Amino acid sequence: MERVDHLAHERNKSEFDVDAMKIVWAGSPHAFELSDRISKLVASDPGFRKDNRTMLSRKDLFKNTLRKAAYAWKTIVDLHLSEEEAAKLRFYVDEPAYTDLHWGMFVPAIKGQGTDEQQQKWLPLAYKMQIIGCYAQTELGHGSNVQGLETTATFDPQTDEFIIHSPTLTSSKWWPGGLGKVATHAIAYARLIVGGRDYGVNGFIVQLRSLEDHSPLPGITVGDIGMKFGNGAYNTMDNGVLQFDHVRIPRDQMLMRVSQVTREGKYKQSDVPRQLVYGTMVYVRQTIVADASCALSRAVCIATRYSAVRRQFGSQNGGPETQVIDYKTQQSRLFPLLASAYAFRFIGEWLKWLYTDVTQRLQANDFSTLPEAHACTAGLKSLTTTATADGIEECRKLCGGHGYLCSSGLPELFAVYVPACTYEGDNTVLLLQVARFLMKTVSQLGVKKPVGTIGYMTRVDHLMQCRCGVQRAEDWLNPSALLEAFEARAARMSVACAQNLSNFDNPEEGFAELSADLVEAAVAHCQLIIVSKFIEKLQQEIPGKGVKQQLEVLCNIYTLFLLHKHQGDFLSTGCITPKHASLANDQLRSLYSQVRPNAIALVDAFNYTDHFLGSILGCYDGNVYPKLYEAAWEDPLNDSVVPDGYHQYIRPLLKQQIRTARL
Ligand SMILES: CCCCCCCC/C=C\CCCCCCCCCCCCCC(=O)SCCNC(=O)CCNC(=O)[C@H](O)C(C)(C)COP(=O)(O)OP(=O)(O)OC[C@H]1O[C@@H](n2cnc3c(N)ncnc32)[C@H](O)[C@@H]1OP(=O)(O)O
Ligand SMILES: Cc1cc2nc3c(=O)[nH]c(=O)nc-3n(C[C@H](O)[C@H](O)[C@H](O)COP(=O)(O)OP(=O)(O)OC[C@H]3O[C@@H](n4cnc5c(N)ncnc54)[C@H](O)[C@@H]3O)c2cc1C
Numbered sequence: 001m002e003r004v005d006h007l008a009h010e011r012n013k014s015e016f017d018v019d020a021m022k023i024v025w026a027g028s029p030h031a032f033e034l035s036d037r038i039s040k041l042v043a044s045d046p047g048f049r050k051d052n053r054t055m056l057s058r059k060d061l062f063k064n065t066l067r068k069a070a071y072a073w074k075t076i077v078d079l080h081l082s083e084e085e086a087a088k089l090r091f092y093v094d095e096p097a098y099t100d101l102h103w104g105m106f107v108p109a110i111k112g113q114g115t116d117e118q119q120q121k122w123l124p125l126a127y128k129m130q131i132i133g134c135y136a137q138t139e140l141g142h143g144s145n146v147q148g149l150e151t152t153a154t155f156d157p158q159t160d161e162f163i164i165h166s167p168t169l170t171s172s173k174w175w176p177g178g179l180g181k182v183a184t185h186a187i188a189y190a191r192l193i194v195g196g197r198d199y200g201v202n203g204f205i206v207q208l209r210s211l212e213d214h215s216p217l218p219g220i221t222v223g224d225i226g227m228k229f230g231n232g233a234y235n236t237m238d239n240g241v242l243q244f245d246h247v248r249i250p251r252d253q254m255l256m257r258v259s260q261v262t263r264e265g266k267y268k269q270s271d272v273p274r275q276l277v278y279g280t281m282v283y284v285r286q287t288i289v290a291d292a293s294c295a296l297s298r299a300v301c302i303a304t305r306y307s308a309v310r311r312q313f314g315s316q317n318g319g320p321e322t323q324v325i326d327y328k329t330q331q332s333r334l335f336p337l338l339a340s341a342y343a344f345r346f347i348g349e350w351l352k353w354l355y356t357d358v359t360q361r362l363q364a365n366d367f368s369t370l371p372e373a374h375a376c377t378a379g380l381k382s383l384t385t386t387a388t389a390d391g392i393e394e395c396r397k398l399c400g401g402h403g404y405l406c407s408s409g410l411p412e413l414f415a416v417y418v419p420a421c422t423y424e425g426d427n428t429v430l431l432l433q434v435a436r437f438l439m440k441t442v443s444q445l446g447v448k449k450p451v452g453t454i455g456y457m458t459r460v461d462h463l464m465q466c467r468c469g470v471q472r473a474e475d476w477l478n479p480s481a482l483l484e485a486f487e488a489r490a491a492r493m494s495v496a497c498a499q500n501l502s503n504f505d506n507p508e509e510g511f512a513e514l515s516a517d518l519v520e521a522a523v524a525h526c527q528l529i530i531v532s533k534f535i536e537k538l539q540q541e542i543p544g545k546g547v548k549q550q551l552e553v554l555c556n557i558y559t560l561f562l563l564h565k566h567q568g569d570f571l572s573t574g575c576i577t578p579k580h581a582s583l584a585n586d587q588l589r590s591l592y593s594q595v596r597p598n599a600i601a602l603v604d605a606f607n608y609t610d611h612f613l614g615s616i617l618g619c620y621d622g623n624v625y626p627k628l629y630e631a632a633w634e635d636p637l638n639d640s641v642v643p644d645g646y647h648q649y650i651r652p653l654l655k656q657q658i659r660t661a662r663l
Pocket of ligand 1: 069138144145275
């Protein structure tokens, strides 16, 4: 049967070269080719089917994930996939699994915190998956406060071992992914106790399960922590609980790059900063930022395609009704999310660059950019995951009632994504880290020159008193006007916090009292980073007919949308006047009209297969209604016309003798 493209008329309207945009989105022609090839490989392989996930019981779901992970690994080995290709395969398989923590945290922790000898011993085993690792940091009683962890690792000089112990219920490890049912090993974070002295938290490689029969080793109590939010979703992951009862490990299983314990029981600190113990978190936060654009773009692709298919009201003379995408309200909710997806894509690319740069510096013992890298990864992780989780939920609402069906793909996408606001650092806690960095920068102005993303603070005197020069709506398209408004807002909010803090005798008390304002200052700073990196991206040459123009429209939408949403900040700090805010809003409306004919092509540029999208509402051909109708009949509830339980619960009701008349 010939396939009809119900969105062809939309695709014909587009004013730019979609294939060129696909390459911009992917990052390079090589990245595009690789991503395209692997996505098709996964989509065409029935072994990676995922449309039944929300219907399965937890046990069946989990077993199916184990099967898929093993099948993915076999595919990787059989096809000799490179690391880059394997990572893409994992991405398109689209199912959280224990392998994420093995590759995403266990291996990086050994690389970042292990000595050369430790890496040589453990990495080959991990690379071949002869051992499977997890990252066991969080405990029942403490997650955010890493320094508050209670698990102990006490050095026993007699046997040259550490004794790993959970002294309290609250010290039970709680949450680590892959721990519950799969991991054979963990990087367990514990307080290092040597000679009766507590040297703070450090990582230790601990074997948990037998490599022969998978049973827990002596002294180990381990299991899954139970069902989580949503059907399917993150329940494919075995987040676990773990207690140690005086478990002994050899001394050389303490990760010793940052500090060491000698055979004689002497504690030694390396030249590297202690904060490198937190290095794995910096790495993962960076990957989470890169992933935010994927999750958001996916939701936006579904909502945009469906908004072009869906019609409500407005029929003239019996003609078709209005496509809901043509309603200005729909545009003002949807297009900023489309623009955010692109903005997050570019900030993710930039953050990867920053992370690579800081890693190279660390290897050369240059630790100068570590505080900025920590602030950027923490702040951008917080900002992008909050916006993405909110954005996915908004996309669900943009799809009306049908968005609430699992077959829209949006409920599961939200349920799988929303913990990103909590894991790898609660988003508020992370913004407070950014705020500390900002306050430190302000307090050192005149002593230490701010550089990098905080470089704008060198112009703080100007930024504290500059006035916005916008006179007409089009003036808001000037990148310098936009940047200055965002810089002035960020600088003024930070300086105001610093001034208020100086009124407190005890700085920590002041920080706690002003923490809500400090978080807002941190948000302003992080938004400025995203805006400025988007603008920088557009200063590069970007090939392809109309591609750069589209990106300029999206950059302006992203920036002016933020200005509109946070106009309270901009107005109260005196960066703009109500007139400027109103002109920004006029300009925003005009930008929505410009993006409208290109909306479908802009989401096509993500190059997502129908398999990956996993959404009837977002399917490429827009043939939504027949697919929804067919899918309904496939629900197990429709296996029989009369439901199970009819004879037990419905028929007796219908047949009961109603005596109400006599009562
Ligand atoms: C299908 C199968 C296919 C097979 C596939 C094979 C191939 C696959 C290939 C690849 C797949 C990869 C997939 C990858 C996916 C990864 C998914 C991950 C999923 C995520 C799971 C989640 C895991 C977790 O959640 S782990 C636990 C995370 N926990 C936290 O984040 C805790 C948060 N708390 C903290 O970080 C800290 O405690 C704190 C920062 C909040 C406070 O710490 P503190 O009290 O010690 O600090 P201070 O405030 O006192 O600050 C001291 C000082 O240190 C500075 N600082 C703090 N943190 C850092 C840091 N991280 N780095 C650098 N500096 C830091 C701070 O700024 C202070 O500095 P000063 O200068 O002010 O002193
Ligand atoms: C799906 C999922 C997977 C996970 N995977 C892993 C894993 O593999 N390994 C691992 O070790 N951990 C894992 N975690 C744990 C995760 O890292 C922690 O849950 C996270 O760091 C948040 O810590 P918490 O739970 O202690 O939150 P809490 O700190 O208890 O947060 C509760 C509330 O208190 C607020 N709050 C806390 N401290 C402050 C403060 N100083 N100032 C102001 N407000 C504050 C927070 O903003 C939040 O609103 C996972 C968690 C989830 C949900």
